[in-house]
Amino acid sequence: MRIPIRLSEDSAEPMYHQIxxxxxxxxxxGTLPTGTLLPSIRELAQDLSCSIITIRRVYQxxxxxxxxxxxxxxxxxxAAVGDTEREHYRTGAVAExxxxxxxxxxxxxxxxxxxxxxxxxxxxAKMPDHEGNGGPNR
Amino acid sequence: MRIPIRLSEDSAEPMYHQIxxxxxxxxxxGTLPTGTLLPSIRELAQDLSCSIITIRRVYQxxxxxxxxxxxxxxxxxxAAVGDTEREHYRTGAVAExxxxxxxxxxxxxxxxxxxxxxxxxxxxAKMPDHEGNGGPNR
Amino acid sequence: MRIPIRLSEDSAEPMYHQIxxxxxxxxxxGTLPTGTLLPSIRELAQDLSCSIITIRRVYQxxxxxxxxxxxxxxxxxxAAVGDTEREHYRTGAVAExxxxxxxxxxxxxxxxxxxxxxxxxxxxAKMPDHEGNGGPNR
Amino acid sequence: MRIPIRLSEDSAEPMYHQIxxxxxxxxxxGTLPTGTLLPSIRELAQDLSCSIITIRRVYQxxxxxxxxxxxxxxxxxxAAVGDTEREHYRTGAVAExxxxxxxxxxxxxxxxxxxxxxxxxxxxAKMPDHEGNGGPNR
DNA sequence: GTGGTCTAGACCACC
DNA sequence: GTGGTCTAGACCACG
Numbered sequence: 108m109r110i111p112i113r114l115s116e117d118s119a120e121p122m123y124h125q126i127x128x129x130x131x132x133x134x135x136x137g138t139l140p141t142g143t144l145l146p147s148i149r150e151l152a153q154d155l156s157c158s159i160i161t162i163r164r165v166y167q168x169x170x171x172x173x174x175x176x177x178x179x180x181x182x183x184x185x186a187a188v189g190d191t192e193r194e195h196y197r198t199g200a201v202a203e204x205x206x207x208x209x210x211x212x213x214x215x216x217x218x219x220x221x222x223x224x225x226x227x228x229x230x231x232a233k234m235p236d237h238e239g240n241g242g243p244n245r
Numbered sequence: 246m247r248i249p250i251r252l253s254e255d256s257a258e259p260m261y262h263q264i265x266x267x268x269x270x271x272x273x274x275g276t277l278p279t280g281t282l283l284p285s286i287r288e289l290a291q292d293l294s295c296s297i298i299t300i301r302r303v304y305q306x307x308x309x310x311x312x313x314x315x316x317x318x319x320x321x322x323x324a325a326v327g328d329t330e331r332e333h334y335r336t337g338a339v340a341e342x343x344x345x346x347x348x349x350x351x352x353x354x355x356x357x358x359x360x361x362x363x364x365x366x367x368x369x370a371k372m373p374d375h376e377g378n379g380g381p382n383r
Numbered sequence: 384m385r386i387p388i389r390l391s392e393d394s395a396e397p398m399y400h401q402i403x404x405x406x407x408x409x410x411x412x413g414t415l416p417t418g419t420l421l422p423s424i425r426e427l428a429q430d431l432s433c434s435i436i437t438i439r440r441v442y443q444x445x446x447x448x449x450x451x452x453x454x455x456x457x458x459x460x461x462a463a464v465g466d467t468e469r470e471h472y473r474t475g476a477v478a479e480x481x482x483x484x485x486x487x488x489x490x491x492x493x494x495x496x497x498x499x500x501x502x503x504x505x506x507x508a509k510m511p512d513h514e515g516n517g518g519p520n521r
Numbered sequence: 522m523r524i525p526i527r528l529s530e531d532s533a534e535p536m537y538h539q540i541x542x543x544x545x546x547x548x549x550x551g552t553l554p555t556g557t558l559l560p561s562i563r564e565l566a567q568d569l570s571c572s573i574i575t576i577r578r579v580y581q582x583x584x585x586x587x588x589x590x591x592x593x594x595x596x597x598x599x600a601a602v603g604d605t606e607r608e609h610y611r612t613g614a615v616a617e618x619x620x621x622x623x624x625x626x627x628x629x630x631x632x633x634x635x636x637x638x639x640x641x642x643x644x645x646a647k648m649p650d651h652e653g654n655g656g657p658n659r
Numbered sequence: 660g661t662g663g664t665c666t667a668g669a670c671c672a673c674c
Numbered sequence: 675g676t677g678g679t680c681t682a683g684a685c686c687a688c689g
Binding site for chain 1: 266267270273274275276334335336338339340342343344345346347348349350351352353354355357359360361363364366367368370371372374
């Protein structure tokens, strides 16, 4: 199987982290359902043109998080993730990102209205709304 | 003068970066107006209980960004920042943070509604709204 | 790889600056083409008999200028520099130096002819001309 | 007497050096002839809105160079400067500046022709030539 | 007093 | 092995 992961070469973000974030998303969003056999470390490393060590670390980290399960001599599988846990994970990361963004807004003294405006600008750009509800006061 | 900067000890974020972010905000928000004499490197270092070198790096980075101006033997000052540039900077950083948050939301396949809900949860927690308008659908 | 850099010990010019100037030239002249892996910080520091920190600063400054790209755990590389940018850079630095020299000449009230004469004395000494054209009025 | 000196606030060049360079030029070019009484330290300091200490250093440095002479309780005068010495000084500084510029040109591998071209661009901009001789090959 | 440069050395994160 | 952060401390240049 081919895992859809895209790496940005010129980013300051460490390679292993980019991969982890994307793989975690694929698992938690259900795109890679429980039990899926992931590509071998060597395969994925070649696929992403990176070191085996880097992939090893990714699999290890995600196994430590309980998202993957490794069976000796067989391969690495997506572990069973409880729905509650999954839900918690999904919203947790996003809520954290919003908190960070709002912290930034507060640091430069944006008003609540300006903050909402910026949020909806980004939201409309990335998640177009087809029911005509593009802001808070409609 | 005393600069209000708060460091989080247990963060993975490098100390110098935390300071830069906050100082940049203070300048761009106008809290530290053009021409303000900043505390000396030694003073701020003692104030924040960190090395002189760390503060030196902060001041130098912000000088490279054009936000500070240092005169040897005299001190470090807030440089003149154009209003347009300032406005662009303020909203730019926040918009960037929102884009990142929404990217995360998309990666875990949150719906637009769920995303808005999370945003308003964070917003209401951090910027309480005194006019009774706490979300998009009221 | 061995980088040809020569330091003048008794100069008032800071060491880090001497290195930056020469390294910048090597990159912008194309002597170190895009993608070249530079020696590690530790290697170059030993090579030039200076502190690791001095070299670190050089690499970091040039990275801020967009001339280098560093990948943690991998090394420091020459970044892609556009030909236009490169050309602009090359002539820019030289033109700036000539403007400074001519300013000096004007400050001591040299005539245009005397200025040209001094220029050609230096030019002939450093860039011998093999076509017998050593000055303006021949 | 009022000495025509212009300081650039935003330059990285130390204030005392800017003043020295300009005062030296005024003396060596003959604008301030031998015997001229310079303004007192306090006067010049106020005139240039800088510290007395800075001016003290300027006068001291130039006295050490033999360009000024201080008489206790009387003031500071322009010293007698031999014509040879004056000539040597004038051309020396300019030649040094040209050597530096040509070094830069060589470092980025400019050809002799390109170097001459850049020189004449700067020269024509700063010392317009009224006899129609703007380059080497005319 | 101020900032600017440089040192030696430690510890961490990444590949 | 690589670069990234941080430390403590020295010495110089500037005002």
